[in-house]
Amino acid sequence: MYLTHDPIDVGSLAHAVHSPARGGLVIFAGQVRDHHEGRAVRRLEYSAYPAMAEAECRAIVDEAATRWPVAVALRHRLGVLEVGELAVAVAVAGAHRGEAFQACRWIIDEVKRRVPIWKRESYADGSEAWVDPTAPGGTMPAAAPESST
């Protein structure tokens, strides 16, 4: 399972790839930033196409293991996240640091490129929007905020 609704524990990912034969460990952890395109972010919600997202994550991890002699752990969070919480983490261990850096960078780039996950941001002014890297300004309008009571 690469997707989780629970907080991501980087230490357990590191532990999963650790071995005495692999001296180099590279970790990427992406956390919710307090701003996006100049707007103050309060929290956000990740959703996914779960079956396809799991399959894509597995394909990415498997492909990384064929390209580099490394061990990989990957986790992406879903649901509502506050600023500062981890959204995604990748841990890669290998005998040589160059391979671990390359594989870790490649994996997070592929996750962003091909795993069907979406992000709805809630801003400090109470508005919300869908993050859309292809849109001018980086977002598209969302339906009425859940928080409007």
Add this chain to the structure above:
Amino acid sequence: MYLTHDPIDVGSLAHAVHSPARGGLVIFAGQVRDHHEGRAVRRLEYSAYPAMAEAECRAIVDEAATRWPVAVALRHRLGVLEVGELAVAVAVAGAHRGEAFQACRWIIDEVKRRVPIWKRESYADGSEAWVDPTAPGGTMPAAAPESST
């Protein structure tokens, strides 16, 4: 202080660079491998020219901060380490993952290139040697092992 005789706590390094404005965290952790150039390593001992090593680490961290808009934490262990213990860790946080990856990789490469630290390995067969990347076979002979009693 970039050098320490105590175990390295990666979590505290991550915490030191963490901020809500920096969404991307890249960590490199180098641990003692169980082998080197085909020999079974039992433990090793790091020593340093402490004043110069501290100065070089500080220069590397400062230079990284001028090259990329990132926060950096760096720690290198000295003394006797067992297989699997962390020898060095670098944590880099930035708003963008590309910068964090580049800075982290550059820092660990510079640490290896210019910080005056040496490594004496103890092998499973009781022998010892100085790690020397410039020597054929990667090591140079050491004086009588400390463990000979």
Add this chain to the structure above:
Amino acid sequence: MTASISVLLFARYAELLGAERLELAASAPLTVGAVIERLRSLPGGAQLPAAPLCAVNLRQARLADIVAPGDEVALLPPLAGG
């Protein structure tokens, strides 16, 4: 048993059509593009792009790909994971 193609909608696309899953009656194979045209004719569907990212049975697909009754077509807004 009614022959149909399952359509999954996510994120903004689900909001536009007010549904996360639709069953399109289909007695014969048709292209992914034809599925999208039918969705675009539904209430709220006009804001769907003409060529969104799509998947058929969990794999990315092209507009010219053929889907048959029983297949699962997913319309994927621009990805924003990581």
Add this chain to the structure above:
Amino acid sequence: MTASISVLLFARYAELLGAERLELAASAPLTVGAVIERLRSLPGGAQLPAAPLCAVNLRQARLADIVAPGDEVALLPPLAGG
């Protein structure tokens, strides 16, 4: 007070000369290379390379650099940190 140059030896070089610190009597400036030649003439010093990595007062130095009494010269075996 005797004028001298402090020499620091580390790791394998300290083992070769059996010392981590030496004081070389020096009444006038001399080159780093000359310091190394004097060390190579000491017992165990013959195994020192003719052009080791060196530092003067904590900064990397070249064989042609001049050191004066009071300076600290360090001979650095090939680095192996990280």
